[in-house]
Amino acid sequence: MSVIKPPVLQLFTPGPVAVLxxxxxxxxxxxxxxxxxxxxxxxxxxxxxxxxxxxxxxxxxxxxxxxxxxxxxxxxxxxxxxxxxxxxxxxxxxxxxxxxxxxxxxxxxxxxxxxxxxxxxxxxxxxxxxxxxxxxxxxxxxxxxxxxxxxxxxxxxxxxxxxxxxxxxxxxxxxxxxxxxxxxxxxxxxxxxxxxxxxxxxxxxxxxxxxxxxxxxxxxxxxxxxxxxxxxxxxxxxxxxxxxxxxxxxxxxxxxxxxxxxxxxxEKEGPSAFEARHAKMAAHIRSRLSAMGLKLVIEPGFESSTVTAFYVQKNSDVSRALEGTHKIKLGGGHADWKDTTLRFCNMGDVDMARIDKGLDALEQVKKELGV
Ligand SMILES: Cc1ncc(COP(=O)(O)O)c(C=O)c1O
Missing domain, CATH: 3.40.640.10 (Type I PLP-dependent aspartate aminotransferase-like (Major domain))
Known part of the structure; x- marks a missing residue:
């Protein structure tokens, strides 16, 4: 058989995630x-x-x-x-x-x-x-x-x-x-x-x-x-x-x-620093999504530090454009939220710079698709 390698994408997915x-x-x-x-x-x-x-x-x-x-x-x-x-x-x-x-x-x-x-x-x-x-x-x-x-x-x-x-x-x-x-x-x-x-x-x-x-x-x-x-x-x-x-x-x-x-x-990073780093990334994601006019799914008080679902029109088109043009993969909508949302996740090998690049790409795609 011929060996097929997977595409190289920056993952902001709910798992599997980018591995360190x-x-x-x-x-x-x-x-x-x-x-x-x-x-x-x-x-x-x-x-x-x-x-x-x-x-x-x-x-x-x-x-x-x-x-x-x-x-x-x-x-x-x-x-x-x-x-x-x-x-x-x-x-x-x-x-x-x-x-x-x-x-x-x-x-x-x-x-x-x-x-x-x-x-x-x-x-x-x-x-x-x-x-x-x-x-x-x-x-x-x-x-x-x-x-x-x-x-x-x-x-x-x-x-x-x-x-x-x-x-x-x-x-x-x-x-x-x-x-x-x-x-x-x-x-x-x-x-x-x-x-x-x-x-x-x-x-x-x-x-x-x-x-x-x-x-x-x-x-x-x-x-x-x-x-x-x-x-x-x-x-x-x-x-x-x-x-x-x-x-x-x-x-x-x-x-x-x-x-x-x-x-x-x-262990070297320490549990508190690990938790705080993830909470900070997720707070940043929530705040930028809100600034783009995208409504968050979560009820305040139960926020996730790792998975942020947001409502977006034409969610499959947005996802396709991010993957095709920007080589970025977000989590799709799931369950009750399948057709109306996407998930921007921050687990594994992610940092603020990569997250901002991902959010910039989302902002651009959103404008291009008029959603
Ligand atoms: C909360 C929760 N439970 C169970 C599962 C199923 O896990 P797996 O696909 O590793 O069997 C998942 C997968 O996303 C999950 O997020």
Whole structure:
């Protein structure tokens, strides 16, 4: 066959994102066997570092995309007959509902998944979630599942208010943080999150292919008690193999090299500086989009530091012109906002200068198309 290389574009996408050169380069390091000392000496510190940074009891790295880690958590959370409350406000909350429904439904010993959906890019906070949690707890629901950063329009849900309350009401908590970590302040224990997960190709700025599960003590107890519903994404197997710092199956070794480098760079920058840098970029994007007369999708108070959706007429034409003429790729509209918005994202290898170039190009295209 002939080898086809991908186009070179500046990505302002919701993931995969532009990868930092040092992180990409690590993927060319020598291959090693995934059993034995060389591998253990790499994977052990990765797990310890992740658990420290996420403030969870255990971190496990899985080969696959964000969905794998979400489903690994969902399938381990409750016994058959378990009942789940899902709070959604976008495409990924809706998908989380589908994952939960697969394992917790009437056919599975009378289980259930209750789905509550906000519209219009409203964010979840405790004031909005409380009545649903109270009712669910009274009805015997044992798990609250929700998304940390809803990527479809870029909403930061206030899990730090909601999850501790759900725990006080006797529920376990499961959070899809696929596009959140490490762009937002996060302390899994303090935030009352029993099961968390994120993916490599988002805020951490790595290639796609790895997903991380973070477990706190109540999550671990649930994993140990869960029935065996899967072989590949079985967290019991991950826990057992982690005792010798190995994986149950063959992991993506070179992606783990990239993860080492990405975590090292992140630690050197420091969590607060990393969060502040992303928040500053996103504030700049919001302010320039508004100055161009483009209306933002997000409800004030729930702003994302990484994904900014804005309404624009002829969104596909704008996107095509940016890609064709300016070699710039924005995120398309998604879910409720598919036909009316685009997303300007700032994750991975981006900086203010590149963001301004991207916004200048958007301004020019907007004028040319008269939108
Ligand atoms: C919040 C959220 N959850 C889940 C997913 C699915 O992740 P993946 O495509 O890596 O499986 C995404 C992907 O964009 C996401 O943003």
């Amino acid at each position: 050169p040092a992180v990409a380069e690590a993927q060319t390091w020598s291959m090693i066997n995934h059993r034995g000392k060389a591998f253990q000496s790499i994977y052990g510190p990765i797990r310890t570092t992740l658990a420290k940074l996420m403030a969870c009891s255990e971190a496990h790295v899985m080969t696959g995309s964000g969905t794998l880690a979400i489903e690994a958590n969902v399938q381990a959370a409750l016994p058959d007959g378990g009942k789940v409350l899902v709070l959604s406000n976008g495409a990924f909350g809706d998908k989380l509902n589908e994952h939960c429904r697969l394992y917790y439904n009437a056919e599975k010993k009378g289980g259930d998944t209750r789905f509550i959906r906000l519209k219009d890019a409203q964010g979840w906070n405790l004031a909005r979630a409380k009545e649903h949690i109270d009712q669910a707890a009274a009805d015997g629901y044992k798990l609250l599942a929700m998304v940390h950063h809803e990527t479809s329009p870029g909403i930061l849900n206030k899990i730090g208010e909601i999850c501790p309350y759900a725990k006080r009401m006797g529920m376990l908590t499961l959070v899809d943080g696929t596009s959140a970590w490490p762009a937002y302040p996060f302390n899994q224990k303090q935030m009352g999150v029993d099961f968390y997960s994120f993916a490599s190709q988002k805020a951490l700025g790595m290639p796609s292919g790895l997903a991380v599960v973070g477990l706190c003590e109540d999550g671990i107890k649930a994993v140990d008690a869960a029935p065996r519903r899967t072989n590949f994404m079985n967290l019991k197997e991950y826990r057992k193999n982690a005792e010798k710092n190995e994986h149950p199956t063959t992991p993506a070794v070179t992606l783990l090299y990239s993860l080492e480098v990405a975590l090292d760079l992140y």
